[in-house]
Amino acid sequence: MTQADRWMLPDGIAEILPAGAVQVETLRRRLLDLYHCWGYELVIPPMLEFTESLLVGMGRDLDLSTFKVTDQISGRTLGIRADITPQTARIDAHSFPRAGANRLCYAGQVLHTRPRTAMGSRAPIQIGAELFGVDSLSGDIEVIFLMLESLQVAGIEDIYLDLGHVAIYRSLAEAAGLGDSEREELSALLQNKASADVYSWVSENISDSQVSGWLQALPSLAGGLDCLERAATQLAGAPQALLDALSDLQQVAEALGQRYPAVTLFFDLSEERGYDYETGLVFAAYTPGHGQALANGGRYNGIGAVFGRDRPATGFSSDLVALNTLGTSATPAEGAILAPEVSGPQGAGLWRAIDELRERGEVVIATLSDSAESDLHSRCDRELVFEGDSWVVKPRD
Secondary structure (H helix, E strand, O other): OOOOHHHOOOOOOOOOOHHHHHHHHHHHHHHHHHHHHOOOEEOOOOOEEEHHHHOOOOOHHHHHHOEEEEOOOOOOEEEEOOOOHHHHHHHHHHHOOOOOOEEEEEEEEOOOOOOOOOOOOOOOEEEEEEEEOOOOHHHHHHHHHHHHHHHHHOOOOOOEEEEEEHHHHHHHHHHOOOOHHHHHHHHHHHHOOOHHHHHHHHHHHOOOHHHHHHHHHHHHOEEOOHHHHHHHHHOOOOOHHHHHHHHHHHHHHHHHHHHOOOOEEEEEOOOOOOOOOOOOEEEEEEOOOOOOOOEEEEEOOOHHHHHOOOOOEEEEEEEHHHHHHHOOOOOOOOOEEEEOOOOOOOHHHHHHHHHHHHHOOOOEEEOOOOOOOHHHHOOEEEEEEEEOOEEEEEEOO
């Protein structure tokens, strides 16, 4: 390794320097304050856990995203979290059990073996909220509303909300009698929007003409509110779980139209985004000019069963750094006060003046005689000077 290589970071890993760090931290505090006002309580799960608890029941995709190491104390395998949602489910089920609704929120770094998108980070700061113990559609609506409020706090105004429901495809796959490998194969074609390939695959593998017609219609069932109207016609007679999913989407659209009329709605009835532990309504928010979701989430009932407490759940998460980069919620420029070196008979009074200023939230930088601090001093737009018998703050020349 050359000396230059020692300064390099792994692909997909980045550091945040002071100016950006202040903005990210300010946004983190604003969002957590928002969640607090909605009744969501903060939890701080550990960075790593035994894989038996971190990944049990979570599906293959999360397993592949998780870095694994050997615990030098127990000899067991540890996983470095790639998603905080399963950890909050464990907390709700085991560490912090509560009857009825349990609202939890979090903010922390996660680590992915590979970025989820071509230019994405492998170490995003995940922030989000989870609602446990509520199986009604009102819970999904509350979580979607809170996600949209989060984007507005970040200063993102032009929002496109993509809505889907995993029960639509899964109920049709069940009606067609597809095995696990066949479901995955057809699902991949649907996610790639390969309409011709979907039509051919269904024709070759499914003999029931009615079910075939439903599945072949899915790629075209995407768009605005008219998509739901077309689905009601083209999927008439489909399994009740699918019809219930369409009804849920219609009710969510009506609620969104009343409270967030400026948000553009898009429906994709073949959508199965995210991790494969999701079980119902799924959603993602986008903004023009950014190719990946700003925030996403969905319902994932049953996730607590592996911890001994089967609970309905829904939630969302976002990459805090991406929100900060794309948003316009800028942190006000912060000036600082330059204080002279503390020494001599006036030292005690100077310390009292410095302490009082810092208690009021001012940034006070003390001069150090044995170091050159011209760069730090350039931040200071004011200075502490001794006038008469007291220390006062005055503008710097």
